[in-house]
Amino acid sequence: MCALRMPQADGRLPLYARLRDQLASRIANGEWSPGDTIPSENRLAEEYGVALATMRMALKQLVDEGLLERRRGTGTFVKQPAFRADLFRFFHVYDADDPDGSVIPESRILSRHEVETPDEVRLAFGESNTTRCLKLERVRLWSGEPMLFEEVYLRLPDFEGLLALDPKDMGPLLYPVFLQEFGILITSATDELSFGTATQASARHLELPANSPVAVIERIARDPVGRIIEYRRVHGRPERFRYRVTLGEQHA
Amino acid sequence: MCALRMPQADGRLPLYARLRDQLASRIANGEWSPGDTIPSENRLAEEYGVALATMRMALKQLVDEGLLERRRGTGTFVKQPAFRADLFRFFHVYDADDPDGSVIPESRILSRHEVETPDEVRLAFGESNTTRCLKLERVRLWSGEPMLFEEVYLRLPDFEGLLALDPKDMGPLLYPVFLQEFGILITSATDELSFGTATQASARHLELPANSPVAVIERIARDPVGRIIEYRRVHGRPERFRYRVTLGEQHA
DNA sequence: GTCAACCAGTTCTCTAGAGAACTAGACTTA
DNA sequence: TAAGTCTAGTTCTCTAGAGAACTGGTTGAC
Numbered sequence: 262m263c264a265l266r267m268p269q270a271d272g273r274l275p276l277y278a279r280l281r282d283q284l285a286s287r288i289a290n291g292e293w294s295p296g297d298t299i300p301s302e303n304r305l306a307e308e309y310g311v312a313l314a315t316m317r318m319a320l321k322q323l324v325d326e327g328l329l330e331r332r333r334g335t336g337t338f339v340k341q342p343a344f345r346a347d348l349f350r351f352f353h354v355y356d357a358d359d360p361d362g363s364v365i366p367e368s369r370i371l372s373r374h375e376v377e378t379p380d381e382v383r384l385a386f387g388e389s390n391t392t393r394c395l396k397l398e399r400v401r402l403w404s405g406e407p408m409l410f411e412e413v414y415l416r417l418p419d420f421e422g423l424l425a426l427d428p429k430d431m432g433p434l435l436y437p438v439f440l441q442e443f444g445i446l447i448t449s450a451t452d453e454l455s456f457g458t459a460t461q462a463s464a465r466h467l468e469l470p471a472n473s474p475v476a477v478i479e480r481i482a483r484d485p486v487g488r489i490i491e492y493r494r495v496h497g498r499p500e501r502f503r504y505r506v507t508l509g510e511q512h513a
Numbered sequence: 514m515c516a517l518r519m520p521q522a523d524g525r526l527p528l529y530a531r532l533r534d535q536l537a538s539r540i541a542n543g544e545w546s547p548g549d550t551i552p553s554e555n556r557l558a559e560e561y562g563v564a565l566a567t568m569r570m571a572l573k574q575l576v577d578e579g580l581l582e583r584r585r586g587t588g589t590f591v592k593q594p595a596f597r598a599d600l601f602r603f604f605h606v607y608d609a610d611d612p613d614g615s616v617i618p619e620s621r622i623l624s625r626h627e628v629e630t631p632d633e634v635r636l637a638f639g640e641s642n643t644t645r646c647l648k649l650e651r652v653r654l655w656s657g658e659p660m661l662f663e664e665v666y667l668r669l670p671d672f673e674g675l676l677a678l679d680p681k682d683m684g685p686l687l688y689p690v691f692l693q694e695f696g697i698l699i700t701s702a703t704d705e706l707s708f709g710t711a712t713q714a715s716a717r718h719l720e721l722p723a724n725s726p727v728a729v730i731e732r733i734a735r736d737p738v739g740r741i742i743e744y745r746r747v748h749g750r751p752e753r754f755r756y757r758v759t760l761g762e763q764h765a
Numbered sequence: 766g767t768c769a770a771c772c773a774g775t776t777c778t779c780t781a782g783a784g785a786a787c788t789a790g791a792c793t794t795a
Numbered sequence: 796t797a798a799g800t801c802t803a804g805t806t807c808t809c810t811a812g813a814g815a816a817c818t819g820g821t822t823g824a825c
Contacts, residue, residue, distance in 0.1 A: 303774090336774090474751075503706070784809085785806105
């Protein structure tokens with residue numbers, strides 16, 4: 262706690278940002294589970310020994326990021342994970358037959374290995390990268406049918422331990438794993454959508470003929486400092502593909 | 514100004530939200546132009562007779578919405594309009610040959626008239642709507658070639674005056690017009706992307722064969738209170754279509 | 766038993782202000 | 796001229812607290 266009180270004399274993040282990260286890990290740790298009421302802003306401010314407004318700044322950020330939900334007169338709650346993590350934490354890809362997007366897709370990890378960083382990925386990562394990185398291939402299925410094929414590239418010194426992890430422990434969403442296992446919090450991401458043709462690999466896993474048209478999502482995800490953590494290329498079956506995103510204040 | 518000081522005893526928005534709207538109109542009015550430095554938070558707080566923190570809340574929202582940019586030690590600036598208004602204010606559609614998305618598309622309004630509200634639009638608008646609405650058709654061109662065909666539906670009592678407006682006065686972007694002419698500020702929007710086939714109209718205006726595959730964007734845009742202001746359906750040529758969106762903190 | 770009134774606890778709005786971090790420009794000094 | 800120093804002005808961080816708005820439960824009157 263004492264370390265938190267120090268002003269950011271060193272190159273550290275400001276107090277409210279460190280509080281935000283602290284609270285995020287308490288969620289990732291499982292100390293507070295989805296649906297739980299977390300302590301009131303008063304109690305939290307007291308517990309960490311900070312001013313109320315400072316704690317509110319930290320909480321506000323977590324609300325903006327979709328981890329928490331606050332209800333006046335009632336309390337602060339951890340959001341249900343369905344649409345707040347991984348692809349869904351920021352954006353929303355879903356099946357055309359499921360207009361609410363309430364079905365959580367099944368997730369199958371196909372492979373994980375260290376590879377030479379492809380040129381287009383290196384370009385996205387920027388100069389400050391190594392020549393090798395981790396590649397993870399995955400398929401997402403809606404009611405048994407393959408809908409998305411994902412190739413995920415991760416920085417290598419940081420994610421070394423991922424190869425040792427049992428896929429069974431990982432669940433359908435990646436970003437909670439990043440936080441829990443490696444202490445890396447994703448707070449911003451850019452998606453770029455376009456249309457292209459399937460590669461050999463994506464055609465095979467999506468059960469499409471070669472060179473079929475597919476939806477393409479390219480994602481760059483960053484941590485709070487702006488460091489690029491992940492580059493992801495997603496191919497999706499076009500006929501049932503839906504992608505939804507809301508900017509600005511969220512309304513029911 | 515006095516009206517601003519009143520607590521929201523009536524059903525009004527909180528003070529900081531009204532300040533945000535006030536500042537937004539001063540930008541829309543042209544009192545502050547893109548690139549300008551606006552008065553310091555101290556001066557603004559004094560001018561409106563509110564506390565510094567309250568003014569900061571208003572400014573923060575406008576920064577989040579992309580209207581303003583703040584630089585510590587320097588000041589607060591009105592952002593260049595290219596990527597902060599209309600389709601671009603929230604999202605980013607651009608040409609595949611123009612990776613920065615720096616080219617501003619030409620905009621041609623094809624028609625404006627009152628129509629019976631189509632069923633799918635009524636569904637989006639929700640129950641609280643009239644049976645008639647305003648429809649606006651438009652084409653966007655990148656370097657002379659048609660890329661997007663837009664059908665925009667607007668609430669009718671609110672936008673009655675739009676029919677009288679000269680298209681020459683409207684410029685390439687709609688939301689500034691909404692604010693300037695009708696006092697309506699768009700603060701949130703949801704886009705939904707999918708793939709479909711061209712309609713007769715969209716095929717004609719995009720110069721595509723009938724039933725060609727197209728990219729489809731459906732948008733619902735809301736005002737600060739959450740009222741649905743606009744429903745928009747966009748068809749785009751798929752081969753050069755790119756759509757970009759960033760959530761979370763913006764990094765260079 | 767039902768309904769209204771009250772109450773404790775929560776988040777939200779707004780105020781007031783101090784000091785740190787940072788920038789651009791003016792000024793000084795070698 | 797060039798380089799360093801200072802200063803006024805800006806945003807950013809953090810503190811302290813009061814009152815409003817709202818919720819869920821308890822209490823009390825009838």
